[in-house]
Amino acid sequence: MNANTVTGEFTFTDAPAHWADKADKSFSSLHQLSPYIGKLKPNIARELIVTYTQPGQLVVDPFCGSGTVPLEAILTGREVIASDSNPYAFVLTKAKLSPPASLTDALSQLEDVYEKSTGRSDESFISAPDWVRSFFHPDSFRELIKFADECLESRNWFLLSCLLGILHHQRPGFLSYPSSHLVPYLRDKKYPKSEFPEMYEYRALLPRMRAKLTRAFKSSTESPTSSCVVKKSSIEGLILPGMVDAIITSPPYMNALDYRRDNRLRLWILDRSTQDYFTEPTDKAKGLETMVSSLVNHALSSLKPGGIVILVVGETVIRKRTKTHPSRSYIDALLSTGIFRLISAIRDNIPDIRRSRKAGAATKAEHILVFQKIDDQDPSLSNLSQAGAAVAV
Ligand SMILES: C[S@@+](CC[C@H](N)C(=O)[O-])C[C@H]1O[C@@H](n2cnc3c(N)ncnc32)[C@H](O)[C@@H]1O
Known part of the structure; x- marks a missing residue:
């Protein structure tokens, strides 16, 4: 030094x-x-x-x-x-x-929590403020907020954290309209809808969560x-x-x-x-x-x-x-x-x-x-x- x-x-x-x-x-x-x-x-x-x-x-x-x-x-x-x-x-x-103990375990928890989330009411979706809605396609948002509520209720902090990790960014593996990753700002001026319509389409949650879990388990995660x-x-x-x-x-x-x-x-x-x-x-x-x-x-x-x-x-x-x-x-x-x-x-x-x-x-x-x-x-x-x-x- x-x-x-x-x-x-x-x-x-x-x-x-x-x-x-x-x-x-x-x-x-x-x-x-x-x-x-x-x-x-x-x-x-x-x-x-x-x-x-x-x-x-x-x-x-x-x-x-x-x-x-x-x-x-x-x-x-x-x-x-x-x-x-x-x-x-x-x-x-x-x-x-x-x-979770393994990727297999995490993926199985994902399927289970997702399945339960589809049966939830639209209450959280309907009552969300405009500044939150402005980040998402309505169908992506409805799906993710129900999933988040199910994770919160079952105290599944790992799935919830993975969801938060893919919440906003401009890349295809994320759930929002084009926006920054760390601090949330919409990037609709840089990526206007007229020029980049695909960035404003519905983004399905399950395949993105599966990919996220796979990335999370990329290095071995031996249980402490x-x-x-x-x-x-x-x-x-x-x-x-x-x-x-x-x-x-x-x-x-x-x-x-x-x-x-x-x-x-x-x-x-x-x-x-x-x-x-x-x-x-x-x-x-x-x-x-x-x-x-x-x-x-x-x-x-x-x-x-x-x-x-x-x-x-x-x-x-x-x-x-x-x-x-x-x-x-x-x-x-x-x-x-x-x-x-x-x-x-x-x-x-x-x-x-x-x-x-x-x-x-x-x-x-x-x-x-x-x-x-x-x-x-x-x-x-x-x-x-x-x-x-x-x-x-
Ligand atoms: C510099 S960050 C810590 C970053 C951390 N070392 C890491 O690697 O992510 C400081 C943290 O202090 C927390 N914080 C702020 N005020 C606090 C308080 N009064 N009591 C406890 N935590 C507080 C913030 O929420 C923030 O997470």
Whole structure:
């Protein structure tokens, strides 16, 4: 790693070059179940897990998003508690951590759930708002919403996640009119109906779901043997056991990403009660303060002495009223407790392909901050100074 010069006593190092590599075939195809903004790369998650934890240890991700850290943790033999306040994150993480035993099993579940869904009433179809309907041919929409309702009722998170993964895109294997894949925007100007009529036709659900399941099982999906718990909870309400070995997580990228607005179509499928999916990101300086103190109060207190905290913090463009860089806030909050030391700080540039927007307020780089809880019983740890207090961010 090259030292990346910053003022102060502690330097950020550049991320190792291989972090920029594409995840190879040794990574589970379950990582690709459905897209998620601000998702961590599986190879980075795995490297952090195997470097800082041991098999059998308990790893917690309280902002699990699409479940990248929990899936890698479980596949490398760690026990896991994953949690997120977003229903889409909860469903996706549940699906990745407890998939059907085999492709045959998944295909059989598909036929069964689909068959049941055809007997459902048109109620959800009729009551859907216009902005949701605008994405689909009416016959595709009627079919998919009944199928989604059947998955919700039978709590089949895996089929539901696969459905969300093929919900919108411009490719033929997806269910919507031409639109973007990550954040839902119709692409009817780029692909007008007059020139591309085939993109506006009915899209049958079953063959697309079968193809999706086959892709999901492309890599072997051995069932994890270690235990995992997935919760739908905000960090403020999260209750953890007192013996956590490591917290490895990416807190929300305040000011840059909005997990409700940017996931709105998938969230509407999961929870039809939210009124406003279109809020713009505003100055969330106060939100960041709450997030930092909640993490310190609710999660870090559950960590064992000597335990590890790894925070992947989005380096956002600092807005007018946001005076402090998010990393600075996390570093100050942890070091001021007097029981943590900073043992590593890495800066990783995010290529355009992983950003939700290509310019403006989007996150440009991530800081990976590794802290260790000081162990009074272990002199080699308790004598350490508060390294990192002078990190410039
Ligand atoms: C940067 S994303 C995590 C991405 C994840 N590492 C992945 O690979 O997909 C941050 C997550 O924090 C969640 N979040 C935001 N506010 C939260 C809160 N108060 N409590 C719990 N989760 C929250 C968001 O829903 C989002 O999924």
